[in-house]
Amino acid sequence: MAKRPTTTGPKKPTKTEQKRRAAEAAARKSRRQWLLIVIGAGLVIGVVLAVSIWDARPRAGDTTALGWDLPARDNDADGDGRITLAEFRGKPTIVNFYADWCSACREELPDFAEIEDEFGDRINFVHVNSQETGDWRRFMELGTGDWPIAQDINGQEAGGSGLYESLARPAGLRGMPITAFYDADGRLVRTTGFLDRATLRNLIGADFGLS
DSSP states (O other): OOOOOOOOOOOOOOHHHHHHHHHHHHHHHHHHHHHHHHHHHHHHHHHHHHHHHHHTSOOSSBOOTTTOEEEBOSOOTTOOOEEESGGGTTSOEEEEEEOTTOHHHHHHHHHHHHHHHHHGGGSEEEEEEOSOOSOHHHHHTTSOTTSOEEEOOSSSSTTOOHHHHHHHTTTTOOSSOOEEEEOTTSOEEEEESOOOHHHHHHHHHHHHOOO
């Protein structure tokens, strides 16, 4: 009787071969994981860069000392309100810069409020919120909340500082607060630092001839 042909099945991998295959599979899995991590990191970096570029775009307005045009800091739902130097011409204008973090701004505010009451509608009073890193509304709770409030824009500091820099640097001033005095024609008369009530009243008399 003829012998049946012997059927040879696949050989069982040796332990060495099994280890090699397992190592290759682990390597492929690791490469896929790293690829996913790199792709994910690239997407995150791309989003961050896009947001940074968008946030760093120049905001619309003018921060020149003699022609400023700034967004209004108010509760305007559309956010399209403007505050400009030109709209205040016809009367002397005092522009006070503040930030929520500025303790000296808080200290001088009651004196500004009293001077505003004293001179009434003979002088325009304007706030410019500059270099703001906190909540600008908290400052208004201390008084003079009915002043027009402009938002400083652009510049080198967080929170916007373009107009601040246009006024403070030529006057050799650093820090906050600063206050700018404009005559009725919109000409810059002076820029100064912290003011108490007596000094503010004296400057109004000297610069605007009011008492």
